[in-house]
Each structure stands twice: as structure tokens, then as C-alpha cells.
Amino acid sequence: MRYSRLFGKTQREIPSDAETISHQLLLRSGMIAQLTAGVYSFMPLAWRSIQKIENIIRQEMNKAGCQELAMPVLQPVEIWQQSGREAPFGQTLFHLKDRKDRNLVLGPTHEEVITDLASRYIQSYRDLPQRLYQIQAKFRDEPRPRGGLIRVREFIMKDMYSFDASPEGLDDSYQTMKQAYESVYRRCGLESMVIDADSGAIGGKASHEFMIVAESGEDSIIYCPKCSYAANAEKAVFKKKTLPKETLKDLEEVATPGQKAISDVARFLAVKPENTLKAVFYMADGKFVIAVIRGDLDINEIKLKNLLKCNDLRLAEDGEVKAAGVVAGSASPVGLKNILIVADDSVENGSNFVAGANKDGFHLKNVNCGRDFRADKMADIALAAEGSACPFCDGTFASKRGVEVGHIFKLGTFLSERFGANFTDAEGVSHPIIMGCYGMGVGRLLAAAIEQNHDEKGIIWPMPIAPYQVYICGLFLDNPVVRESAEKIYKELEAKSIEVLFDDRELTAGVKFNDADLLGIPLRLTISPRNLDKGGVEFKLRRNKESELVPLDSIVERVIATIKSESDL
Numbered sequence: 001m002r003y004s005r006l007f008g009k010t011q012r013e014i015p016s017d018a019e020t021i022s023h024q025l026l027l028r029s030g031m032i033a034q035l036t037a038g039v040y041s042f043m044p045l046a047w048r049s050i051q052k053i054e055n056i057i058r059q060e061m062n063k064a065g066c067q068e069l070a071m072p073v074l075q076p077v078e079i080w081q082q083s084g085r086e087a088p089f090g091q092t093l094f095h096l097k098d099r100k101d102r103n104l105v106l107g108p109t110h111e112e113v114i115t116d117l118a119s120r121y122i123q124s125y126r127d128l129p130q131r132l133y134q135i136q137a138k139f140r141d142e143p144r145p146r147g148g149l150i151r152v153r154e155f156i157m158k159d160m161y162s163f164d165a166s167p168e169g170l171d172d173s174y175q176t177m178k179q180a181y182e183s184v185y186r187r188c189g190l191e192s193m194v195i196d197a198d199s200g201a202i203g204g205k206a207s208h209e210f211m212i213v214a215e216s217g218e219d220s221i222i223y224c225p226k227c228s229y230a231a232n233a234e235k236a237v238f239k240k241k242t243l244p245k246e247t248l249k250d251l252e253e254v255a256t257p258g259q260k261a262i263s264d265v266a267r268f269l270a271v272k273p274e275n276t277l278k279a280v281f282y283m284a285d286g287k288f289v290i291a292v293i294r295g296d297l298d299i300n301e302i303k304l305k306n307l308l309k310c311n312d313l314r315l316a317e318d319g320e321v322k323a324a325g326v327v328a329g330s331a332s333p334v335g336l337k338n339i340l341i342v343a344d345d346s347v348e349n350g351s352n353f354v355a356g357a358n359k360d361g362f363h364l365k366n367v368n369c370g371r372d373f374r375a376d377k378m379a380d381i382a383l384a385a386e387g388s389a390c391p392f393c394d395g396t397f398a399s400k401r402g403v404e405v406g407h408i409f410k411l412g413t414f415l416s417e418r419f420g421a422n423f424t425d426a427e428g429v430s431h432p433i434i435m436g437c438y439g440m441g442v443g444r445l446l447a448a449a450i451e452q453n454h455d456e457k458g459i460i461w462p463m464p465i466a467p468y469q470v471y472i473c474g475l476f477l478d479n480p481v482v483r484e485s486a487e488k489i490y491k492e493l494e495a496k497s498i499e500v501l502f503d504d505r506e507l508t509a510g511v512k513f514n515d516a517d518l519l520g521i522p523l524r525l526t527i528s529p530r531n532l533d534k535g536g537v538e539f540k541l542r543r544n545k546e547s548e549l550v551p552l553d554s555i556v557e558r559v560i561a562t563i564k565s566e567s568d569l
């Protein structure tokens with residue numbers, strides 16, 4: 001490809017609304033173009049990378065015994081009502097009406113469609129197992145599209161669905177997919193991590209997420225360096241500090257003028273944060289909830305949301321707190337009536353806590369769960385953090401950041417039961433088919449690859465998913481010797497099926513080098529009068545600082561060998 005013909009232009013300015021590195025670099029390199037919030041065109045360079053990623057995915061899926069199909073984006077809302085997932089997906093689901101006033105949705109995922117297919121085409125245990133996938137555009141009406149390709153409203157996803165006759169069969173499908181996912185990321189040249197995850201609106205029992213490790217990633221990964229435990233911070237369990245059980249003392253009201261934050265109250269009363277209880281107020285599907293946790297811990301809103309089984313959870317606003325009759329800064333579950341109280345199990349780990357008195361400027365000493373208040377619901381709703389104790393060994397948690405690029409779920413039978421997707425076993429007895437579902441974001445993977453591989457100058461593509469493998473930078477192309485050598489190398493490489501972007505533009509070396517660094521093509525060849533005088537071509541890997549002069553007559557061989565070694569992952 002000649003750069004002068006390439007559709008898409010690089011730009012020097014960092015777009016003001018682009019917060020993430022990948023968003024900035026994808027826009028600056030001219031690889032994506034926004035149409036409207038969370039909706040992008042993939043320009044030719046990006047599309048080449050997307051197709052490479054898709055090919056790797058296809059190969060690994062087919063190797064894992066999956067068959068590719070294509071299901072409709074346009075889906076009748078009734079199948080979402082049948083699955084019971086219209087409400088959990090809520091406003092994320094794109095609704096539309098056809099000319100006959102029938103309600104349709106744009107598919108955010110395809111469990112409904114495929115389970116309906118399974119109910120029609122799977123009858124007997126002999127029809128099982130089945131593993132079916134597609135690579136297709138999906139639609140989700142995100143409340144806050146952001147991060148370029150990280151959180152979008154239209155996105156490309158690989159979704160796979162497994163159908164098995166037994167829990168062991170599901171285990172096999174699940175493990176096979178886990179390995180296939182790891183192979184995909186490895187073959188893309190990316191460092192990934194598999195972690196325990198929350199299953200959220202998709203539902204189901206076990207689930208794992210795949211993360212591309214990147215300092216700039218939006219997800220927090222908690223892991224134990226001593227054992228193999230790793231989880232999304234949303235889900236991570238940990239060992240809470242055990243406090244001794246003391247003899248219960250009498251409740252005592254103390255004045256705490258101006259002390260509102262739990263850390264201030266603890267300091268004022270000379271107790272440790274772990275000897276206090278803090279209360280946080282939420283609105284769960286419009287209902288006021290007070291969540292109580294030991295003062296040394298924080299609430300994990302995902303765990304809280306799961307415990308409450310609500311679709312929408314947010315912090316309560318000042319007006320809502322007042323309307324509930326709760327005194328912010330001095331709130332506690334003691335003496336509250338007609339308010340749902342949810343507690344972390346840490347409130348029973350310890351005794352004689354300091355808590356609010358529900359009276360401005362006062363707190364209570366010696367508050368004890370059970371005696372002084374009761375929780376309507378109690379479970380682990382605490383947030384794990386770096387430094388938390390591992391519950392599986394005596395290690396201490398560390399954390400990393402990452403970008404989620406895949407999510408797999410053991411769904412079980414709840415969908416097949418709703419769709420009547422059954423099979424008969426060898427004895428003729430009917431059972432619901434056991435399902436799993438396996439998603440992989442393709443555009444997200446492209447963005448995550450950039451989050452992991454870049455420097456201050458631009459993208460550093462791993463060879464297997466780079467839009468082009470080689471960047472030929474011709475300098476002083478009006479010099480016939482340079483022009484002839486550059487054209488010759490370009491044609492020879494193309495003849496060997498090497499993917500080359502030949503910068504044939506009449507521009508200064510500075511501009512060309514900047515663009516080469518920004519686009520991040522893994523291998524750069526600079527052909528200039530000075531290099532030719534020395535008898536060669538400057539050969540430079542994008543990720544290295546150093547370059548070397550390679551003789552003209554061996555440059556093609558050298559390029560081919562380098563690409564081979566960088567592609568065999």
C-alpha cells in the first residue's frame with residue numbers, strides 16, 4: 001500500500017474529549033472516526049487489524065470444536081420477556097418499533113436467539129454437545145459511552161454458546177474455551193490474565209474474565225502473588241481482620257461536635273477505625289437503603305447490588321437522605337424504623353463499636369449488632385484492596401490494572417428451561433440442556449492492545465495484529481537512486497506477500513518518522529541517500545530505540561526472517 005493513497009489522515013493534536021490512551025492514539029492515527037456518541041467507523045488501517053484478530057479468533061474457535069453461524073441483530077422483544085432478561089438489561093437494551101407497531105430490540109447478546117434455535121434443533125443426547133459462535137455487531141445503549149472503543153454502543157463481538165447434556169460436559173466446554181481464549185490473546189501478542197468475575201446481568205453461576213494487563217486499564221485486578229487467586233476487585237473475596245469478642249458494654253451517647261467522617265470520629269474518640277461502624281446510603285431501584293460496614297472497610301457496590309438483587313443502585317442524594325429521616329454524618333442503624341438495613345458480615349466481627357446516634361453532633365459507644373440493631377440482610381459486601389489478606393493462603397493481595405476483553409459464563413439451565421430447550425437421554429427422559437456462553441470483544445481487544453503496547457510517540461503493534469508488517473520510509477524520493485531502491489524493495493516484499501505500507505509522500509524526514517512512530521508498524525525500513533551511500537537500508541523495530549544498517553542485497557531475507565520470528569507466538 002502506498003501511503004499517498006491511504007484513506008485516513010494522522011493528526012498531531014490530542015483530541016480534547018479522548019481520555020484513554022487507546023482512544024487518543026486511535027483518533028490521532030486516523031484509525032477510527034466517530035459518527036456519534038459511542039459509534040465509530042473503522043478506517044482501513046484499523047479494519048486490517050480487526051480482520052487479523054477475527055482470523056485468529058476463528059482459527060481458535062474452530063480448533064475448539066465450534067461451528068460458526070450468523071444470527072439476526074433485529075430481535076422481537078418477546079424473546080427477552082421470555083428469558084426474563086428485559087428488566088435486568090433495562091435501558092441498556094436498544095428498543096425500536098416496526099411499521100406495524102411491533103416492539104423489537106437490537107441484540108446486545110444472543111442467548112435468547114440461540115436458545116430458541118436449540119429448542120428447535122436439539123432433541124436427543126445424540127445431538128449434544130454443540131458449540132456455536134458468531135462474530136458480529138452488537139448494540140448496547142451505554143449510559144456513558146467513553147474511552148473510544150472501550151465503552152461503545154455499537155461493537156464487534158465474538159459470542160459462543162455451548163450446549164451440553166451433563167455438568168461434566170459443561171465443564172469440558174468451559175475449560176476448552178478458557179484455553180482457546182488464552183491462545184487467542186497469546187497469538188495476538190498480548191499479555192493476558194484470567195480472573196474470577198461477577199456474572200452481572202447475564203446471570204449464571206461461575207464466570208471468568210480475561211484481562212489485557214495495562215497500567216492505563218479501567219478495571220482493577222486483585223491477585224495473590226503467593227497462590228493462584230485472582231479476581232476483579234468487584235468480586236474479590238478476602239480475609240477480614242478478626243477482632244476479639246468483648247463483654248458487651250452499655251450503650252452510651254457521646255458528643256462529637258463537628259466530627260462527621262468516620263476517620264475524624266475515630267480520632268476524636270481515640271479508637272481505631274475498625275472499632276467503628278460506618279453507614280452509607282443508597283437508592284436501590286428507587287428504594288432507600290442503609291448499608292453498614294466496619295469502619296476499616298469499604299462497601300463493594302457490585303456485591304451490594306447482587307445481595308439486593310436490584311437493577312439500579314446508586315448513592316442516595318442529600319435530599320433523599322433527609323427525606324428518609326436520616327442524619328448524615330451521624331447515621332447508624334440503631335433505632336431506625338421502616339428503612340431497609342443491609343450489613344457487611346464484619347459488623348459481627350468485633351463488639352462495642354462506635355456508631356452514629358442519628359442525632360446531629362452525637363455518636364454512640366458500645367453498639368452491638370443483634371442487641372442494638374438488626375440487619376435485614378447480611379453478607380460479605382466489602383471491597384478488597386491491595387494489602388487485603390488472601391483467604392486461601394497467608395499471602396497479601398497486590399493489584400494490577402487491566403482492560404476486560406473476554407467474559408465466559410456457566411449459565412446452567414435457567415434459559416433452556418424458559419425456552420423449553422430440552423433433550424432426551426438414553427432412557428428417553430427429558431432434561432433441560434446445560435448452557436454456557438462465552439463473549440470476546442473484538443474492537444475492545446484492538447483498544448486493549450494499544451493500552452498495553454504504546455509509548456509517548458504512538459502505538460507499538462505486536463506483529464500478529466499490526467495493520468501492516470513493514471513501513472518503508474523513503475527519504476528524498478526525488479533522488480532517482482532512492483526512488484528506484486525504495487520501489488524495488490517495496491515490490492519485492494509485496495511479491496513475497498509481506499504487508500508493506502510504503503511512505504511515498506514528498507514530506508520531510510521528521511514528519512514521516514513521527515507518522516511511522518504514531519502508526520506503530522512493527523518494522524521500519526528507511527531508505528535515504530545517506531544510507532544507500534553506506535550500502536544499505538536502516539532497519540528498525542518500532543519497540544527498540546536502536547537501528548542497524550542492513551545491506552541492500554539481504555534486506556528482503558532479513559525482513560522475512562524477522563516477521564516469522566515475531567509471528568510464531
Ligand SMILES: [Zn+2]
Binds near residue numbers: 229393
Ligand atoms: Zn493466596
